[in-house]
Amino acid sequence: MIFQSVKSTLATLTISIIIIVSFSVLVVSIFEHENLYQKFVKSDLDGLSENITNDLVPLIGDTRDVFYITTVLLRLDHYENVKFAAVLTPEFKPIETYIGKANIPSEDIDYYFAKYDLNKTPFGISTNKEELISFKYIGDKHLPIGYLLIINDYQGPLDRSKLSLLKQALPIILVVLAIMILFSLWLHNKLLSPLTRLSLLAKKIENTKDYSLRVNVEGKTEVASLSHNVNSMMQAINKETQINAEYTLQLKEQRLEMEKLANYDSLTGLSNRQHFMQKVKKELEDAEREGNNLFLIYIDLDGFKAVNDTYGHDAGDKLLIEVKNRLQKIIAKESFISRLSGDEFLVLMDRQTSYLSVEKVAGEIVKELNAAFLIDGWKVHIGASCGIASAVDAEFDLGDFVHHADIAMYSSKELGRGRYTFFTQEMKDNNKRELLIANSIMSAINNNEFELYYQCKMSPDEKIVGFEALIRWHKGVLGTVPPDEFISIAEQSGKIIPITHWVLEQLCKDLPKIYQLFDMNTVVSVNLSAHDIRSDGLLEFIQQLFIQYNVLPRCIEFEVTESAYLENFAQANAFFTQITNMGASVALDDFGTGYSSLSYLTKIPINTLKIDKQFIDDVGVSDDATTITKTIIEMAKQLNLRVCCEGVETQLQADFLIEQGCYQLQGYLYSKPLSLDKLGDLLSLECNRLEKV
Ligand code: C2E
Ligand code: CA
Ligand code: CA
Numbered sequence: 001m002i003f004q005s006v007k008s009t010l011a012t013l014t015i016s017i018i019i020i021v022s023f024s025v026l027v028v029s030i031f032e033h034e035n036l037y038q039k040f041v042k043s044d045l046d047g048l049s050e051n052i053t054n055d056l057v058p059l060i061g062d063t064r065d066v067f068y069i070t071t072v073l074l075r076l077d078h079y080e081n082v083k084f085a086a087v088l089t090p091e092f093k094p095i096e097t098y099i100g101k102a103n104i105p106s107e108d109i110d111y112y113f114a115k116y117d118l119n120k121t122p123f124g125i126s127t128n129k130e131e132l133i134s135f136k137y138i139g140d141k142h143l144p145i146g147y148l149l150i151i152n153d154y155q156g157p158l159d160r161s162k163l164s165l166l167k168q169a170l171p172i173i174l175v176v177l178a179i180m181i182l183f184s185l186w187l188h189n190k191l192l193s194p195l196t197r198l199s200l201l202a203k204k205i206e207n208t209k210d211y212s213l214r215v216n217v218e219g220k221t222e223v224a225s226l227s228h229n230v231n232s233m234m235q236a237i238n239k240e241t242q243i244n245a246e247y248t249l250q251l252k253e254q255r256l257e258m259e260k261l262a263n264y265d266s267l268t269g270l271s272n273r274q275h276f277m278q279k280v281k282k283e284l285e286d287a288e289r290e291g292n293n294l295f296l297i298y299i300d301l302d303g304f305k306a307v308n309d310t311y312g313h314d315a316g317d318k319l320l321i322e323v324k325n326r327l328q329k330i331i332a333k334e335s336f337i338s339r340l341s342g343d344e345f346l347v348l349m350d351r352q353t354s355y356l357s358v359e360k361v362a363g364e365i366v367k368e369l370n371a372a373f374l375i376d377g378w379k380v381h382i383g384a385s386c387g388i389a390s391a392v393d394a395e396f397d398l399g400d401f402v403h404h405a406d407i408a409m410y411s412s413k414e415l416g417r418g419r420y421t422f423f424t425q426e427m428k429d430n431n432k433r434e435l436l437i438a439n440s441i442m443s444a445i446n447n448n449e450f451e452l453y454y455q456c457k458m459s460p461d462e463k464i465v466g467f468e469a470l471i472r473w474h475k476g477v478l479g480t481v482p483p484d485e486f487i488s489i490a491e492q493s494g495k496i497i498p499i500t501h502w503v504l505e506q507l508c509k510d511l512p513k514i515y516q517l518f519d520m521n522t523v524v525s526v527n528l529s530a531h532d533i534r535s536d537g538l539l540e541f542i543q544q545l546f547i548q549y550n551v552l553p554r555c556i557e558f559e560v561t562e563s564a565y566l567e568n569f570a571q572a573n574a575f576f577t578q579i580t581n582m583g584a585s586v587a588l589d590d591f592g593t594g595y596s597s598l599s600y601l602t603k604i605p606i607n608t609l610k611i612d613k614q615f616i617d618d619v620g621v622s623d624d625a626t627t628i629t630k631t632i633i634e635m636a637k638q639l640n641l642r643v644c645c646e647g648v649e650t651q652l653q654a655d656f657l658i659e660q661g662c663y664q665l666q667g668y669l670y671s672k673p674l675s676l677d678k679l680g681d682l683l684s685l686e687c688n689r690l691e692k693v
Contacts, residue, residue, distance in 0.1 A: 010188065010192075011184075011185060011188050014184045014188065015181050015184065015185075018177060018180045018181055018184060019177065022173055022176070022177045022180075025173075026166075026169065026170075026173055029165070029169065030162055030165065030166070033161070033162065033165050034158060034162070037157075037158055037161055038127070038154075038158075041081070041132060041152065041154065041157070042125045042127075042132065045125055045132055045134045045150065045152055046124075046125050046134065048076075048079065048134075048150070049125075049134040049136045049148055049150050050136065052072055052073070052075070052076075052148055052150075053136045053137065053138045053139075053148045055072050056069065056072055056087060056138050056146065056148065057138060057139050057145070059072065060087070060095065060138055060139075060145050060146045061145065064095060066095070066096055069087055069095060069096045070096055070098075073085055073087065073096060073097075073098040074098070076098055076100055076150070077100075077101070079100070079101075079152075080100075080101045080102060081100075081101075081102050081152050081153045081154075081156075081157050082098075082100030082101065082102055082150060082151070082152055082153075083099075083100050083102045083103045083104075083107070083112075083131065083151045083152060083153050084097070084098065084099055084100060084103060084107075084109070084112045084149075084150075084151045085097070085098040085100065085148070085149065085150045085151070086098070086109070086112075086148075086149045087138070087146055087147070087148055088118070088146055088147040088148070088149060089146055089147075090144055090145065090146060090147070092118045092119075092147065094109070094113075095146060097109050102152070102153035102156065102157075112151060116133065116149070116151070118135070118147075118149070121133060121135050121149075122135065123135050123136065123137065124136075127154055129154070129155060130153075130154060130155045131151050131152060131153060131154050131155075132151075132152040132153075132154045133149070133150075133151055133152075134148070134149070134150040134151075134152065135147065135148075135149050136148045136149075194224075194226070194227060195226075197215055197227075198215055198226070198227060198230055201213060201214075201215040201230070205234075211234060211237045211238035211241045212234075212238050213234065214231050214234060215227055215230065215231065262274070262275075263275035265338075265339040267317055267320060267321065267339070268320060268321055268324040268339050269324075270324055270337050270338050270339045270345075271336065271337070271338040271339075272338065272339065273338065273340050273341065275338070276336065276338030276340070276346060276348070277398065277402075279336055279348065280296070280336075280348050280398055280401065280402070281398045283336075283348060283351075284391055284396045284397075284398055284401065285396075287351065287391055287396065288391070288396040292351055292391075293390055293391055293392045294348065294349065294351065294353075294390070294391035294401075295348075295349040295353050295355075295358040295388060295389070295390055295391070296346060296347070296348055296349070296388070296389045296390075296391075296401055296402065296404075296405045297346070297347040297349065297358065297361070297362055297365065297386050297387070297388050297405065297420070298344070298345075298346055298386065298387040298388075298389070298402070298405035298406050298408065298409040299327075299344065299345040299346070299347065299365060299369075299384050299385075299386050299409070300343060300344050300384070300385050300386075300409050300413065301323065301343035301344075301369065301382050301383070301384055302382055302383035302384060302385055302413075302417040302418060303381070303382045303383060303563075303566070303567065304316065304319070304320075304342070304343035304382055305343075305567040305568065306563075306566040306567045306569060307319055307375075307380055307382060309566075309567070309568060309569035309570045309571075310566070310569050310600075311375065311376065311378060311380065314376075315375045315376055315378070315380070318375050318376070319373055319375050319380060319382070320339070320343065322373050322375070323343075323345070323369060323373075323382075324337070324339070324345075326368045326369060327345060327347070327365065327368075329368075330361060330364045330365055330368055331347055331349075331361060332350055334350035334351075334352075335347055335348060335349050335350045335353070336348040336350075346402070346405070347361075347365075349361065355390075358388055359388070359420070359422075362386045362388055362420035363420065365384055365386055365420070366383070366384050366386060366418060366419060366420055369382060369383060369384035370382075370383050370384070370418055383417055383418035384418065385409055385410075385412035385413045385417050385418065385419065385420075386408075386409060386412055386419070386420035386421070387404075387405045387406060387407065387408025387409030387410065387411065387412055387420070387421055387423060388405060388408055388420060388421070388422045388423060389401055389402070389403075389404035389405035389408060389422075389423045390404075390422075390423070393423060393425075404423040404427075404428070405423065407423060407427045407428060407431050408421045408422060408423040408424075408427060409421070411423075411427050414488070433478075434489050434492075436478065437478065437481060437485070437486050437489045438489050438490070438492075438493035438495065440476055440477065440478065441486070441489075441490055441493070441495040441498070441499065442495065442498065444473060444476050445498055445499070445502050447475075448475075449473055449474070449475040449476045450471055450472065450473055450499070450502060450503075450506075451471070451472045451473075451474065451675060452469050452470070452471060452472070452503065452506045452507060452510060452675075452676065453469070453470045453471075453472050453673035453674055453675055454467040454468065454469055454470070454510075454514070454524070454673060454674055454675075454676065454679055455467060455468045455470060455666060455671060455672065455673035455674070456666070456670055456671050456682055457523075457525075457644060457664045457665070457666045458664065458665045458666070458670050459663075459664065459665075460658045460662065460663070460664075460665070462665075462670075464518060464519075464522065464682060465519075465521070465522060465523065465664060466522055466523040466524060466525060466557070466664065467514065467522065467523075467524045467525070467679075468524075468525045468526075468527075468559070468666065468673070469503060469506075469507050469510075469524055469525065469526045469527070470483060470527070470673045471483050471487070471499065471503055472673075472675075473486060487499070487529065491529050491530070491531050494531070496529050496531045496532065497531060497532060497535050497538070500528060500529065500532045500538070501541060503526060503527075504526060504541070504542060504545055505545060507524060507526055507556075508545050508546070508548070508549035508551055509549065510676050511524065511549065511551060511555070513676055513679070514676075514679065517679055517680055517682075517683060518679075520555075521555075522555065523554075523555055523556070523557050523585065524555060524556060524557070525556070525557035525558065525559050525587060526556065526557070526558060526559065527558075527559045527560075527589070528558050528559065528560050528564075529560075529564060530560075530561075530563075530564035530567055530568055533560065533564065533565075533568050533571050533572050533575050534568055534571055538575070539575065539578055539579070542579075542582075543582070546582075552583075553582045553583035553584040554583045554584065554585070556584045556585075557584065557585040557586065557587055557607070557608070558576070558579055558584060558585070558586050558587070559586075559587045559588075559589040559610065560572065560576070560586065560587075560588065560589060561588075561589045561590045562588050562589065562590055562591050562592075562593065563590075563593070565588060565604065566600070569600075572604070573603075573604060573605070576604070576605045576606065577605045579605075580605045580607070585607040585608065586605060586606045586607055586608070587606065587607065587608035587609070587610050587644060588604075588606050588608065588609050588610060589610045590610065590612045591609045591610055591611050591612055591632065592611060592612050592614075592615055592628060592632060593612045593614065598635065601635075601639055601641070602639060606641065607641065607642060608641060608642040608643070608644050608663070608664075609632060609636050609641050609642070609643050609644070610643075610644045610645075610646050610666075611629060611632055611633075611643060611644070611645045611646065612646070612647075613646050613647025613667075614647075615628050615629045615632075616629070616645050616646065616647045616648055616649075616653055616657070616667070617647060617649075619653050619656050619657065620652055620653065620656050626656075629645075629657070629660065630660055633657075633660045633661055633662055634660075634661075637661060642663040642664065643661075643662050643663050643664070644662070644663060644664035644665070644666060645657045645662045645664070645665050645666070645667075646666045646667060647666070647667050647668075648665045648666065648667030648668075648669045648670070649667050649668050649669050650669060651669065653667075653669070654667075654669055
């Protein structure tokens with residue numbers, strides 16, 4: 001573009017210069033012609049008037065021959081530019097006058113005499129733009145006998161002469177001008193054509209963005225060198241462009257990689273929390289606008305932690321990938337799966353999903369994740385607890401939507417895991433209560449609202465051999481809150497450790513009273529939760545308490561549920577090894593409810609198996625429960641473990657269990673948990689062979 005305009009400006013400039021020069025030449029020649037013309041007519045007139053004056057000398061004297069004078073003047077007829085002539089006396093009186101061919105009819109003799117004041121007219125040849133005036137002496141200059149005045153037209157002939165010059169010269173000038181212009185244009189083109197080609201190349205590159213284009217211009221060294229330089233520049237640009245393209249590609253890949261890192265879980269490749277939440281937010285907005293419902297499934301794996309602890313983190317990772325594969329098989333492509341964290345997954349069902357179909361999918365998830373996984377040659381069992389929420393219930397609020405699914409998932413856990421549950425408003429109300437409970441725990445400790453109750457454990461010959469310390473919370477603003485409820489809330493809200501500390505210290509304080517009433521060999525057990533095992537410093541706390549309160553470790557037993565132990569296998573092993581080394585004993589609580597693999601029993605430092613109440617309930621009623629109980633007792637004997645049966649409510653159950661070789665019995669048949677003050681009552685009961693309380 002710029003080049004094109006430079007080129008046209010250059011051409012215009014050249015043409016203008018040519019025209020100006022041509023016309024200057026014309027003007028100068030006209031001017032020169034005028035000069036020459038003036039010189040020529042002056043000398044011509046001078047010669048003519050000189051001749052006439054000479055011829056007049058003999059005719060003007062004493063006798064004037066007017067006839068001859070006229071004849072002499074008539075010679076002026078040959079000169080067509082003469083306007084007027086007069087022969088004058090020395091006193092400037094006309095002797096004879098002559099009107100020439102160039103005279104204008106209206107200008108008579110008087111006109112000329114009026115126009116020229118002869119006293120002021122210079123002698124010789126003079127001019128006044130319009131006319132040439134010749135004023136000559138006749139005779140001797142010092143003693144003239146008369147004068148000759150000739151007035152010659154000057155401007156008219158000059159104009160005509162100029163016109164004729166123009167008429168002759170102009171066509172030639174114009175032809176020359178045209179030739180010069182054409183020539184200059186041709187020259188321009190010739191000189192500028194390489195530049196034109198370079199310009200076209202630039203234009204083409206601009207349009208095609210093809211930097212591999214080249215131009216080949218020969219000729220003038222400067223232009224050829226320019227073309228060469230342009231080509232080199234193009235080569236450099238092309239190279240740079242290629243490098244840039246590679247760099248851009250690299251950047252694009254890096255950006256994709258970063259996006260992937262930012263939005264996807266590196267282990268499973270599923271969307272991460274942030275990415276998933278963005279998607280759910282948008283889907284909720286769309287669904288609300290279109291009047292559709294949406295379903296969300298919250299999946300939490302059961303027993304995943306135990307797999308991590310038992311088989312290692314690599315196996316845990318492989319298991320998570322397998323879980324993802326199974327989920328992807330069950331869930332339609334249109335649905336959206338995310339790994340929220342650890343062993344938690346979320347599934348946003350596609351828009352077409354109905355209540356029935358989400359239920360079906362959730363059922364399949366539970367079933368599929370319950371089936372054994374083959375990881376590193378091991379058959380690994382886990383399960384899944386699912387919670388289902390609907391967008392309508394959550395009023396299309398993202399936070400509520402996810403929270404509802406979470407609440408429903410917890411409900412599945414509470415109901416015994418390995419199942420799915422739909423969210424209900426009731427769950428949310430409970431959740432509010434949970435929050436209230438969680439927030440009241442610390443003040444409950446500070447305000448002494450907790451109390452320890454003790455439930456006795458009986459030997460087969462029905463003597464009190466031990467107690468289980470069970471916490472109670474009566475005095476709070478919430479009234480009586482059962483431990484089943486607040487213990488799990490305390491665990492979830494991270495407040496179980498202060499509770500355990502309180503229980504342990506209270507037990508130490510209560511022990512002297514217990515030993516006042518009962519045998520010094522009586523063992524009191526205390527419950528520990530999974531969080532306690534994982535916490536730092538509990539062992540030191542216990543050791544310090546035992547020293548402070550003078551407690552014999554052999555009098556204390558720690559109960560830990562089978563699931564809490566196995567989910568924290570490595571830590572639990574380390575912790576309970578030290579507990580047994582101190583001389584205290586360990587019981588595996590709620591045995592039989594969680595894990596089918598019994599092989600681990602030989603590897604852990606425990607003394608007692610507490611068979612869960614659910615088996616004891618059905619002893620003598622269900623063949624399965626009876627067989628399981630018998631088998632556990634038998635197996636325990638072989639493993640050198642004692643068996644405590646909890647939840648014994650009937651004499652029939654007690655008789656059966658005693659017959660099978662159960663080591664200890666605990667249950668309402670003997671006593672409910674009692675406050676320390678009431679423990680004395682058990683003495684009389686014991687005396688009466690422990691009749692039912
Ligand atoms: P658990 O450790 O399995 O305790 C036994 C539960 O069974 C106690 O319930 C006890 O009262 C109840 N029980 C005993 N015999 C019978 C019977 O014959 N029939 C029936 N129906 N129930 C019987 P409790 O005291 O309500 O405690 C419930 C759970 O709360 C405990 O289960 C334990 O897991 C937890 N818990 C209680 N106190 C503490 C504590 O101090 N620390 C920790 N970490 N957990 C505790
Ligand atoms: Ca227990
Ligand atoms: Ca138990």
